[in-house]
Amino acid sequence: MTGTAAPLFAGTSLNSRDRKVEWLVRVLLGLMTALLILPVVIIMALLVVEGGPVISWEFLTTRPVDGMTAGGILPALVGTVWLVVVALIASVPVGVAAAVYLSEYAPDNWLTRAINLAIINLAGVPSIVHALFGVGAFVLFFRFGTSILAASLTLAVMTLPVVIVSTRESLQAVPRAFREACWNMGATRWQTIRRIVLPNALSGILTGIILEVSRTSGETAPIMFTGAAFFLPFLPQGVLDQTMAMSLHLFVIATQVPDAPEALPFGVALVLISMVLAMNALSIAFRVYVRGRKKW
Amino acid sequence: MVAGAAPDGGGASADALSAKVVVQNLTIRYGKHVALRGLDLSIRRNEILGIIGPAGSGKTSFLRALNRMDEFIPGMEVEGRITFDGRDIRRVRNVYALRSRIGVVFPLPVGLPLTVYENVALAPRLRGVRKGSELDEIVERCLRRAALWEEVKDRLDSLGSLLSGGQQQRLTIARALSQEPDLLLLDEFSIAVDPVTTMRIEDVLKDLKNEMSIVLVTNLVQQARRLADRTAFFLTGEHVETSGTARIFSGIVKDPRTHDYIEGRFG
Numbered sequence A: 001m002t003g004t005a006a007p008l009f010a011g012t013s014l015n016s017r018d019r020k021v022e023w024l025v026r027v028l029l030g031l032m033t034a035l036l037i038l039p040v041v042i043i044m045a046l047l048v049v050e051g052g053p054v055i056s057w058e059f060l061t062t063r064p065v066d067g068m069t070a071g072g073i074l075p076a077l078v079g080t081v082w083l084v085v086v087a088l089i090a091s092v093p094v095g096v097a098a099a100v101y102l103s104e105y106a107p108d109n110w111l112t113r114a115i116n117l118a119i120i121n122l123a124g125v126p127s128i129v130h131a132l133f134g135v136g137a138f139v140l141f142f143r144f145g146t147s148i149l150a151a152s153l154t155l156a157v158m159t160l161p162v163v164i165v166s167t168r169e170s171l172q173a174v175p176r177a178f179r180e181a182c183w184n185m186g187a188t189r190w191q192t193i194r195r196i197v198l199p200n201a202l203s204g205i206l207t208g209i210i211l212e213v214s215r216t217s218g219e220t221a222p223i224m225f226t227g228a229a230f231f232l233p234f235l236p237q238g239v240l241d242q243t244m245a246m247s248l249h250l251f252v253i254a255t256q257v258p259d260a261p262e263a264l265p266f267g268v269a270l271v272l273i274s275m276v277l278a279m280n281a282l283s284i285a286f287r288v289y290v291r292g293r294k295k296w
Numbered sequence B: 001m002v003a004g005a006a007p008d009g010g011g012a013s014a015d016a017l018s019a020k021v022v023v024q025n026l027t028i029r030y031g032k033h034v035a036l037r038g039l040d041l042s043i044r045r046n047e048i049l050g051i052i053g054p055a056g057s058g059k060t061s062f063l064r065a066l067n068r069m070d071e072f073i074p075g076m077e078v079e080g081r082i083t084f085d086g087r088d089i090r091r092v093r094n095v096y097a098l099r100s101r102i103g104v105v106f107p108l109p110v111g112l113p114l115t116v117y118e119n120v121a122l123a124p125r126l127r128g129v130r131k132g133s134e135l136d137e138i139v140e141r142c143l144r145r146a147a148l149w150e151e152v153k154d155r156l157d158s159l160g161s162l163l164s165g166g167q168q169q170r171l172t173i174a175r176a177l178s179q180e181p182d183l184l185l186l187d188e189f190s191i192a193v194d195p196v197t198t199m200r201i202e203d204v205l206k207d208l209k210n211e212m213s214i215v216l217v218t219n220l221v222q223q224a225r226r227l228a229d230r231t232a233f234f235l236t237g238e239h240v241e242t243s244g245t246a247r248i249f250s251g252i253v254k255d256p257r258t259h260d261y262i263e264g265r266f267g
């Protein structure tokens, strides 16, 4: 038996070459991946080493003092939370509703395709352009002034395409056969969406939203002219107040405050990136949890 | 468009009055491709109508038209007239009510991403059944009829899509029955089901006939012979003939091609 099996699997010259190529490709792709990870690792290491010593409970819970060369970052931290939450309140309902419409109701015609294309293109518009739009639309036209509301709406408009695209993709990932089976039973579109499509797309939709959060919290340009302030000694009390924000604060102390201690920007950056990473970790954890209960 | 009652292959002119479904001059196209041409046929009350024919002859397309599925199948166009209980289905405003009276089972089982219980309780819920005990009763009855109850009664809360292929197919049948349909469309329901279970389901179908009309599309000529009261033969979009099953299988055919197909001498 073994005697006949050995020649059966002995490589011909051709497939030994294939195997070499296979090995080469694998090594090359692996190297590229390592190259990709390297900057991330270096940045994180730098931030932790340089900024770590700055971080303390006090740093997170007090206001900047002495021309922002000392003290904490509380107003910026709180401001970023305000900006993100208001942006989400504005963008999530609109984005999810639009995605449901585009995925479940819109007929497949040139108009729908044009809209889809427009949304994808909108996602590629530079954020400074959104900033100018925000100034024109929200600050001036709607007279919100430079405020959390204007800044958040600008952020919302900017991230809307991302929410729509990611939501639409998670809806599309639910097999069409499920929908057809439901329609065949006499279920309406909405009954089908509510009972079958949305529950199964939820994890993807939430993942998209969490990624939006992490992107929103890091943006600087769109809030710079619309609602984020250079320095404010107090916390915002409502959506029509201006606010400090982590991203802008980082930019300011790194470039505009020459006598700030060198470690300070690193500390702010570390807090900001930790926020973003925590959000991403949450989204990954959620995904893993839901995939464990995947229904098909 | 042909006016008046269509001549039915079965030959009964009283069909126009007593039939559940009357199909007149039905043509189905997918783009330029004609899948079914000028079909005249009726489905009587409390009968099993078998439909046989080689691959691509338009059997599935016919079932789709009965349920107005063309509305969500891109490119599918339906012409002609179909009446359901005397009402033109094209003119039915509430297509949801129409579809809820028609149960469909397609060859590939679709277990919805719900529990076994919820798969079967969905249709009753959609039509407004709320009471737990009533739902329990419907679920058990439908699962029993689909010959699935014994296998799943202890795992009603596990996911329907985790059942085996054959079990999912029976779940699909149970789901169709849970609609309490007047018309049941079965498209090659047994290809994923083992022979013993198939026989059990066939027995159930014979019973169900007392409550509804059944259209049974099958590639197994012998299955049509066992179950169908009348049998229709489709061939590449053409409705060759419809006759009493006993007649067809005893060789009394109007078209020699029917005989050839049944005898397996074809192509």
Ligand SMILES: Nc1ncnc2c1ncn2[C@@H]1O[C@H](COP(=O)(O)OP(=O)(O)OP(=O)(O)O)[C@@H](O)[C@H]1O
Pocket: B030, B033, B034, B035, B053, B054, B055, B056, B057, B058, B059, B060, B061, B062, B073, B075, B219
């Ligand atoms: N969605 C579709 N788009 C385009 N053409 C289709 C579509 N569905 C069916 N057809 C074509 O219509 C014709 C009839 O198909 P149909 O599915 O009704 O055949 P069938 O009799 O059910 O065959 P089978 O026994 O293989 O299931 C075939 O030529 C098929 O290629």
Ligand SMILES: [Mg+2]
Pocket: B059, B060, B061, B187
């Ligand atoms: Mg078919």
